[in-house]
Amino acid sequence: MKIATIVGGGVIGGGWAARFLLNGWDVRVFDPDPEAERKIGEVLDNARRSLPGLSDTALPPEGKLTFHDTMSDAVQGASWIQESVPERLELKQKVYQTLQEHAPEDAILGSSTSGFKPSELQGCASRPEQIVVTHPFNPVYLMPLVELVATEKNAPDMVERAAEILRSVGMYPLKVRKEIDAHIADRFLEAVWREALWMVKDGVATTEEIDESIRMGFGIRWAQMGLFETYRVAGGEAGMKHFMAQFGPALKWPWTKLMDVPEFTDELVDLIAGQSDAQSGHMSIRELERARDDNVVGMMRALKANDWGAGAVLNAHDARLNAQSDMPQTMAEITDMAALVPTGRRAIPADWLDYNGHMNEACYGIAFSEATDRLMKIIGCDAEYIATGGSYFTGETHIRYLDEAHLGQVVDIRTRVIKGEGKKMHLWHEMYEGDRLLATGEHFLLHVSLETRRPSEPSQEIMDNLAALAEAHAALPPSEGAGRFVGQPR
CATH class of the missing domain: 3.40.50.720 (NAD(P)-binding Rossmann-like Domain)
Known part of the structure; x- marks a missing residue:
């Protein structure tokens, strides 16, 4: 415990x-x-x-x-x-x-x-x-x-x-x-805070204008690259030395009041508080927190896609969570070959919602794609194998939207191998929230050579693993909805 x-x-x-x-x-x-x-x-x-x-x-x-x-x-x-x-x-x-x-x-x-x-x-x-x-x-x-x-x-x-x-x-x-x-970090915040107080006191900028200068400009750069790496890029091909030679003289110019701080008079406090109320007083603190959280999650998820900065930390944490989960990573870890394979478990994030307040239809495809990727890893088509020049391309997909998925709900995906022979892989995914079936996805994939970009035979290990799962799953009752075409009456 x-x-x-x-x-x-x-x-x-x-x-x-x-x-x-x-x-x-x-x-x-x-x-x-x-x-x-x-x-x-x-x-x-x-x-x-x-x-x-x-x-x-x-x-x-x-x-x-x-x-x-x-x-x-x-x-x-x-x-x-x-x-x-x-x-x-x-x-x-x-x-x-x-x-x-x-x-x-x-x-x-x-x-x-x-x-x-x-x-x-x-x-x-x-x-x-x-x-x-x-x-x-x-x-x-x-x-x-x-x-x-x-x-x-x-x-x-x-x-x-x-x-x-x-x-x-x-x-x-x-x-x-x-x-x-x-x-370390609060010393930077204090420096920016002091300079901002002077700008408000001297009438150079309002609280809102200062915030816009940060969030529309260097704040975005700092979020993913920090200070020194941002300036290294600003130096162009010549790098950091060029940047410092170009902007170093500015350190002697009277650009900053960092060594001084305005007196915290009642007038200054009232001025800043009034501008802040005008800027965002129309929202409650809880509303501001939720907006902040949605924005932070969205930015950090974007960083995850590039495995960069805070996103790399999140990816490492996901890897730890995956290692601790009960989902199989290999064929040897599948405890019941005759059951659908657990291939996904995740919460619905805010950026997966649409204007109707439920999960956007495109994001079902993302979730099923991730489940396909996990099934591929289980049968041996992992990153190491793909690096040798073979992989699977999706040729056709059919998703049925059966019930709504909402923010924060934890969904599970289970996968059936309908066919696994030669170059062909035919999968069936089912998405659940608890016992509630939310959606199904039927996917046909072909193994290809990444060199020729043409269909090719996978390794013998992958063919054997796919065939073993297809044979075990053939004993299951037919999956309701498999083989449907778009618009077919239920």
């Missing part, structure tokens, strides 16, 4: 609870706020709506969430304890003293602090080696980055164990090599 304890159930603590819970951990929460259960429940609603959409395989069964009246009760049996209390050093140190009186000695105690160094947090602790900084980004249940900051008091194997746990829930632990106030 994997147990995580969350101390402090605000926006960040609630996000941590969702990240662990939806990745199969039992989560225990301590927060004296009487509204904590409601607030975390609302965060969880958003997380359940968006996080499964990042994966192309189903997340593990959701863990159990419990709320506790004392820290001593909440930490029992926990292997991970995440502190997300307000940014007051004396409060955090007091919390650690109480936690370490009751927590398992081998539990990892991570702090969500955005500014304090781990050596400061360890100051009054009875077991300083147990405490590290694990600073996430909001929303914690979607954003992969965690700044993992340790000191010489933390054993290297403990730090690596923390990193592996974070990877296991789909996050990217960035090990900060030297502790520094505000770590």
